[in-house]
Amino acid sequence: MTDETEKKSITSDGSKGSESRSPGRLAWKRFKRDRTGVISAYVVIFFFVIAIAAPLIAKLYGKNPYTTYASDRPDLLDAFSYPAGPNGGMSSEFWFGIEPQLGRDVFTFLLYGIRTSLGIAVAATILTCVVGVIVGVTAGYLGGRTDYFVGRVIDILLSFPSTLFFIAFMPVVYGIFVAPDDDIPTSLRATALILVLSAFGWASIARLLRGQVLGLREREFVEAAKVTGASPMRIVFKELLPNLWTPIIIQSTLMLPAYVTAEAGLAFLGVGIIDPTPDWGVMIQRGAQFYSQDFTFMLFPGLSMVIFVLAFNLLGDSVRDALDPKSKR
Numbered sequence: 001m002t003d004e005t006e007k008k009s010i011t012s013d014g015s016k017g018s019e020s021r022s023p024g025r026l027a028w029k030r031f032k033r034d035r036t037g038v039i040s041a042y043v044v045i046f047f048f049v050i051a052i053a054a055p056l057i058a059k060l061y062g063k064n065p066y067t068t069y070a071s072d073r074p075d076l077l078d079a080f081s082y083p084a085g086p087n088g089g090m091s092s093e094f095w096f097g098i099e100p101q102l103g104r105d106v107f108t109f110l111l112y113g114i115r116t117s118l119g120i121a122v123a124a125t126i127l128t129c130v131v132g133v134i135v136g137v138t139a140g141y142l143g144g145r146t147d148y149f150v151g152r153v154i155d156i157l158l159s160f161p162s163t164l165f166f167i168a169f170m171p172v173v174y175g176i177f178v179a180p181d182d183d184i185p186t187s188l189r190a191t192a193l194i195l196v197l198s199a200f201g202w203a204s205i206a207r208l209l210r211g212q213v214l215g216l217r218e219r220e221f222v223e224a225a226k227v228t229g230a231s232p233m234r235i236v237f238k239e240l241l242p243n244l245w246t247p248i249i250i251q252s253t254l255m256l257p258a259y260v261t262a263e264a265g266l267a268f269l270g271v272g273i274i275d276p277t278p279d280w281g282v283m284i285q286r287g288a289q290f291y292s293q294d295f296t297f298m299l300f301p302g303l304s305m306v307i308f309v310l311a312f313n314l315l316g317d318s319v320r321d322a323l324d325p326k327s328k329r
Contacts, residue, residue, distance in 0.1 A: 037315060047304075051115040063094075077103055083100065088106070108278075117264060125252055125255050127198040137240060139210045166266055166271070169196050225239050260312075
């Protein structure tokens with residue numbers, strides 16, 4: 001009985017030991033020990049839950065971001081069209097106050113603004129990663145002229161001042177689909193933003209993965225797969241991609257907050273999402289007009305965006321350290 005018990009315990013310990021030595025479990029343990037990373041993850045999850053549940057929260061709250069409440073209730077604004085109440089009109093009825101001039105509810109406008117900004121940033125990040133992975137892996141695996149051509153395209157794209165080209169290309173993209181005198185639908189603005197951000201963003205991840213694949217394709221396990229007659233598609237998906245998930249995840253965690261700030265910047269400049277569509281950049285652009293008399297309207301979107309971007313950047317650093325401990329400094 002004792003011997004059997006010892007064998008079971010040894011087997012149990014052995015299985016647990018092998019599980020604990022798996023890269024995924026080791027990375028998860030390292031991440032859980034990083035208090036900054038865990039707190040940042042909770043903050044990021046909170047923002048995404050807010051974005052997803054914005055319509056439900058607004059329904060329970062009893063207001064929406066498009067209604068100009070001061071039109072029916074002129075007492076909400078003073079003679080200069082600023083909130084009549086203190087702190088931007090904050091009260092039990094309007095939790096974050098009301099917008100100067102129009103009298104829209106700031107709380108629901110912020111909820112939907114977070115939803116819009118994060119939706120565009122997430123879509124652009126996914127599309128960028130997909131294009132970057134396809135181009136980078138293809139160039140690295142095929143090599144030769146394909147690799148040379150892709151490398152030159154990447155060099156050209158990375159040499160562009162991206163912010164300047166974002167501003168210059170947005171009107172061009174709009175002009176392809178909409179006549180100059182017609183209003184541009186919000187869906188087209190969002191789609192154009194995603195496409196333009198992705199078009200100038202895939203080069204960095206493609207270059208990284210190309211370098212990784214150039215090193216991996218000479219490894220023994222890839223050569224063994226070729227000897228057994230595996231197709232290039234099988235080699236890419238079964239042998240190469242499993243070894244590329246770490247740089248892909250790290251790049252995506254660093255890319256998303258950059259897209260959040262880029263999207264907000266374009267909205268602030270008037271070439272992205274525009275008023276009355278709720279957006280982080282739209283709120284900051286509107287708030288910049290009133291900050292000297294009413295700082296409250298600019299405070300909430302600015303503070304929330306800073307918190308989200310900071311938390312996601314810290315999360316990206318923690319994920320990088322967990323997946324690649326050698327990168328710690």
